[in-house]
Amino acid sequence: MYIKNVFRKIVSRGPVSVILAVVLSVLFVTGLVNAATTISENIVTAGTLQVDLGSTLTGAVTMGTSLKVGSSGTAVTRVNAGTCYIKPYAATIAATSTVVVDCQGTLAWDAVAGDAGSALTGVTAGDFVVATLSTTTAGTTSGGLRLTGASASTTAGYIQLNISNLTGAVYTWPVAANTASGTASYIVVK
Numbered sequence: 001m002y003i004k005n006v007f008r009k010i011v012s013r014g015p016v017s018v019i020l021a022v023v024l025s026v027l028f029v030t031g032l033v034n035a036a037t038t039i040s041e042n043i044v045t046a047g048t049l050q051v052d053l054g055s056t057l058t059g060a061v062t063m064g065t066s067l068k069v070g071s072s073g074t075a076v077t078r079v080n081a082g083t084c085y086i087k088p089y090a091a092t093i094a095a096t097s098t099v100v101v102d103c104q105g106t107l108a109w110d111a112v113a114g115d116a117g118s119a120l121t122g123v124t125a126g127d128f129v130v131a132t133l134s135t136t137t138a139g140t141t142s143g144g145l146r147l148t149g150a151s152a153s154t155t156a157g158y159i160q161l162n163i164s165n166l167t168g169a170v171y172t173w174p175v176a177a178n179t180a181s182g183t184a185s186y187i188v189v190k
Contacts, residue, residue, distance in 0.1 A: 065077060076189055076190070077190050078122060078188075078189070078190040079187065079188070079189050079190075080120070080121065080122045080123065080186075080187070080188040081185075081186065081187045081188070082120070082185070082186060083134070083183050083184070083185055083186075084103035084104055084105065084120055084131075084159055084183065084184055084186055085103065085104055085105070085106060085117070085182075085183055086101050086102075086103055086161065086163075086181045086182040086183065086184060087101060087102045087103070087104055087117055087181070088101045088173045088181050090173075091172060091173055092170050092171060092172050092173065093145075093163065093165040093170070093171040093173070094165065094170055095165060095167065095168055095169050095170055095171075096164075096165065096166070096168070097164070097165055098148060098162050098163065098164040098165070099162075099163055099165075100160050100161070100162055100163075101160070101161050101163055101181075102117075102153065102158045102159070102160060102161075103120075103131070103158065103159040103160070103161050103184050103186065104117035104118060104119065104120065104157075104158055105117065105118040105119055105120045105121070105157065106118040118157075119155075119156060119157020119158060120157050120158065120159065120188075121157070122188065122190075123152050123153075123156065123157050123158065123159060123188050124152060124156050124190070125152055125153065125154045125155075125156065126152060126190075127152035127188045127189065127190050128152075128188070128189040128190075129150040129151050129152055129159055129186060129187070129188050129189075130150065130186065130187045130189075131147060131150035131159065131161060131184045131185065131186040131187075132147060132184060132185050133145065133146075133147045133161075133163075133182065133183075133184050134182065134183045134184060134185060136182065136183065144165065144166055144167035144171060145163055145164070145165060145166070145167070145171065146163070146164045146166055147161055147162070147163055147164075147184065148162045148163070148164045149161070149162035150162070150184075150186065152188065159184075159186055159188070161184060
């Protein structure tokens with residue numbers, strides 16, 4: 001009760017009550033404005049959403065058509081990533097030479113029957129490709145086979161890998177029906 005009485009005495013006085021009313025009003029408005037800057041719902045806009053300071057996105061982010069970083073950046077319209085299966089066209093790679101092999105979507109393909117395998121989803125000619133051979137691919141753990149380049153094939157759905165034989169001898173792929181000769185991890189950017 002003591003605090004109530006002190007408060008009544010302060011408020012009942014002329015200039016003090018005006019100043020107190022102003023201070024309380026400012027605090028109330030400031031609290032209201034701060035509450036309005038915290039958004040707990042989805043934001044939908046027909047225009048551009050601009051964030052002037054830093055922004056952190058913590059959930060899944062889906063973009064409509066493209067992403068461009070900076071005013072002179074190149075628009076990115078798609079990013080795919082995954083594992084592809086190596087399909088060599090020859091059983092061997094000569095010493096100190098490089099061959100081009102396809103990397104495809106399915107493990108099972110039949111070299112004897114000429115099965116083409118299956119395409120990777122979303123890979124088209126002209127895409128930017130980054131790839132690395134997995135450590136389970138034969139010849140990579142000994143440092144003999146090296147991936148020296150990767151590109152999107154002119155055939156949609158395939159990645160071409162340039163693999164160099166640095167073993168010093170002829171390398172023989174472990175080719176068998178319905179198996180891949182190894183795998184590669186990739187990122188494809190359009």
